[in-house]
Amino acid sequence: MPLTFFTPGPAQLYPTFEKHLQNFVSGQLGSISHRSQQYRDIHRFTVEQLRILLNVPETHAILFLGSASEIWERILFSCVELESFHLVNGSFSKKFHDYSSALNKYAHQLEKPMGEGFNASEITVPEYTELICVTHNETSSGVQMNVAEIHKLKQKHPNKLIAVDMVSSAPYPDLDFKLIDTAFFSVQKAFGLPAGLGVWIVNEKCLKKAESIRHQYSIGAHNDLPTLWKNSLNNETPATPNVMGIYLLGKIAEDFNNIGVKNIRKETELKAQLIYKFIEKSSGFSPFVKEKPQRSQTVIVANTETPSADIIKVVKDKGMVIGSGYGQFKSSQLRIANFPATSTEQVQELINALEVI
Amino acid sequence: MPLTFFTPGPAQLYPTFEKHLQNFVSGQLGSISHRSQQYRDIHRFTVEQLRILLNVPETHAILFLGSASEIWERILFSCVELESFHLVNGSFSKKFHDYSSALNKYAHQLEKPMGEGFNASEITVPEYTELICVTHNETSSGVQMNVAEIHKLKQKHPNKLIAVDMVSSAPYPDLDFKLIDTAFFSVQKAFGLPAGLGVWIVNEKCLKKAESIRHQYSIGAHNDLPTLWKNSLNNETPATPNVMGIYLLGKIAEDFNNIGVKNIRKETELKAQLIYKFIEKSSGFSPFVKEKPQRSQTVIVANTETPSADIIKVVKDKGMVIGSGYGQFKSSQLRIANFPATSTEQVQELINALEVI
Numbered sequence: 001m002p003l004t005f006f007t008p009g010p011a012q013l014y015p016t017f018e019k020h021l022q023n024f025v026s027g028q029l030g031s032i033s034h035r036s037q038q039y040r041d042i043h044r045f046t047v048e049q050l051r052i053l054l055n056v057p058e059t060h061a062i063l064f065l066g067s068a069s070e071i072w073e074r075i076l077f078s079c080v081e082l083e084s085f086h087l088v089n090g091s092f093s094k095k096f097h098d099y100s101s102a103l104n105k106y107a108h109q110l111e112k113p114m115g116e117g118f119n120a121s122e123i124t125v126p127e128y129t130e131l132i133c134v135t136h137n138e139t140s141s142g143v144q145m146n147v148a149e150i151h152k153l154k155q156k157h158p159n160k161l162i163a164v165d166m167v168s169s170a171p172y173p174d175l176d177f178k179l180i181d182t183a184f185f186s187v188q189k190a191f192g193l194p195a196g197l198g199v200w201i202v203n204e205k206c207l208k209k210a211e212s213i214r215h216q217y218s219i220g221a222h223n224d225l226p227t228l229w230k231n232s233l234n235n236e237t238p239a240t241p242n243v244m245g246i247y248l249l250g251k252i253a254e255d256f257n258n259i260g261v262k263n264i265r266k267e268t269e270l271k272a273q274l275i276y277k278f279i280e281k282s283s284g285f286s287p288f289v290k291e292k293p294q295r296s297q298t299v300i301v302a303n304t305e306t307p308s309a310d311i312i313k314v315v316k317d318k319g320m321v322i323g324s325g326y327g328q329f330k331s332s333q334l335r336i337a338n339f340p341a342t343s344t345e346q347v348q349e350l351i352n353a354l355e356v357i
Numbered sequence: 358m359p360l361t362f363f364t365p366g367p368a369q370l371y372p373t374f375e376k377h378l379q380n381f382v383s384g385q386l387g388s389i390s391h392r393s394q395q396y397r398d399i400h401r402f403t404v405e406q407l408r409i410l411l412n413v414p415e416t417h418a419i420l421f422l423g424s425a426s427e428i429w430e431r432i433l434f435s436c437v438e439l440e441s442f443h444l445v446n447g448s449f450s451k452k453f454h455d456y457s458s459a460l461n462k463y464a465h466q467l468e469k470p471m472g473e474g475f476n477a478s479e480i481t482v483p484e485y486t487e488l489i490c491v492t493h494n495e496t497s498s499g500v501q502m503n504v505a506e507i508h509k510l511k512q513k514h515p516n517k518l519i520a521v522d523m524v525s526s527a528p529y530p531d532l533d534f535k536l537i538d539t540a541f542f543s544v545q546k547a548f549g550l551p552a553g554l555g556v557w558i559v560n561e562k563c564l565k566k567a568e569s570i571r572h573q574y575s576i577g578a579h580n581d582l583p584t585l586w587k588n589s590l591n592n593e594t595p596a597t598p599n600v601m602g603i604y605l606l607g608k609i610a611e612d613f614n615n616i617g618v619k620n621i622r623k624e625t626e627l628k629a630q631l632i633y634k635f636i637e638k639s640s641g642f643s644p645f646v647k648e649k650p651q652r653s654q655t656v657i658v659a660n661t662e663t664p665s666a667d668i669i670k671v672v673k674d675k676g677m678v679i680g681s682g683y684g685q686f687k688s689s690q691l692r693i694a695n696f697p698a699t700s701t702e703q704v705q706e707l708i709n710a711l712e713v714i
Binding site for chain 1: 360362369375378382389390422424426429430433455457460461543545550551552577579595596600602678
């Protein structure tokens, strides 16, 4: 019996994945040159579908890299000469911060404990900050930063660049790319694809910044922004890309567009509501994130009274996989992914299984 | 009718690819956590099979990254504080060199025209070179550096590190990893897999060098060598890897081991001999590389009298795809890949098709 994965990534593969994979294989697309028109058509199609899905204007390029972690590094290389500023409230926002230090930038941070989130009004951005780094969805703790708060933060600091990590939430957050300079995600989360591809949305301001930095500091050699950008104008990448991942992503994005991103967002909220309601009302479970507006719609974290490993086991025997807590919360929390690949019916089944416990 | 690809990468997929892919899909391996025992077992299996195939001792780690180009950068970050030295005789060895400059290292080079190769005796390595960078197989020009010459070069400079680009030749070159500090390849060439994964073989000396450099210079943030190494001890990667690529690579490496790497190398030489013989004796074709020992066994480059595009078209009508020349030689050369995925019979068919022209 196949399992249903409610894990926060790698996650359940999207129902149409196998069909698209079969077409990739039968079309021999794994062998085509990445300098051929056939490749460029695939590349362009995926970019077009993502533009529609995420409402990305032509001021922004959509670029393909190996992973979201690689994109952290490329953003810092490109957009920060000296100082970045990070909202840190979990393991992944912390890593983004640590990457900046590792590149010998001065990485400021405003840190909160896991489970807590940020509002624009409480944030003081250090004066010489060049790039503000926010995490829309902290995969480790299930905290989400409201999109309106992200927009406010940028509006208060129009002359600083802002980067939004939406690794485990895209296409859920409805970002306004007139405000957001750069954002990124990976495909093994809400897009329901195997891991191995990161997507970088980035505007001309970031490109200009990279071009100005490069006279004095290294902006990296592999996948540096000016080279990526230049190649993208021709629907190509500097090095041989993950053609399979790019092809599949375009097809899934098209599927999402056929459903309509508004419908996907609405269904995400509906399913999240079901799960949170269950966690709130059931003894033995409680939501980790106290502030309701900061509760993630895509990665739901629950405190458990019994060791989470026991619950994971019982649920797995019923054909469903849920994630353990992250780091120090490994044994006292559950992480339940709520991505488009799992239907309302499947979420209801999961709740039924948890109810028995 | 499916095409047979004799292109130098992305290339013909290995005949067992589809079977392994099917097992990956039916096992739901695209959804498993990269922090699970199930993942670690896959990771370990692939490393073990590559160790056997390429005779890699335990002094060297085998690491998984996004592409060989990314590995260029990581090697330079890890092994070069100030000065690297590059043997440059084509576009890819040139890019390795340019990456070093882009990281603000001093990149020395010994350059030769495309089509020419190097012997150890003619190479003077600048005194303060920390890393010698050689390209076993120049994909752009079809020039191969003899493995014995690579070994000699290292023996003459035992206190310098040496890096071998075997992107488009592994597992053909029988490198002696008692001498070679680091080497790397990608999977869309001779391993007959879709692109999206680079493999980095690297020894403890490189690790120590990276650890010593990091006190003063950045060694990168994403996939820096000490973090990759530490994770690899636990059969993991720092970020979510291309699990599908790693799984498939392990299976193909196992297939290669079942055939025996000696047999694969022998068949490669036999097929190369067939192609070179044809090119030499046929009017309208001539080998680009004049020095026989420097002729690549895996990417064979032929000058053509008629425009190569015309030949490519005729051959494609017969169900076979061959590559054009690289860069300035695009229209006057053919590049014919000779990887394990294409059999002697298929090579003979290609020759028959070319013979008619």
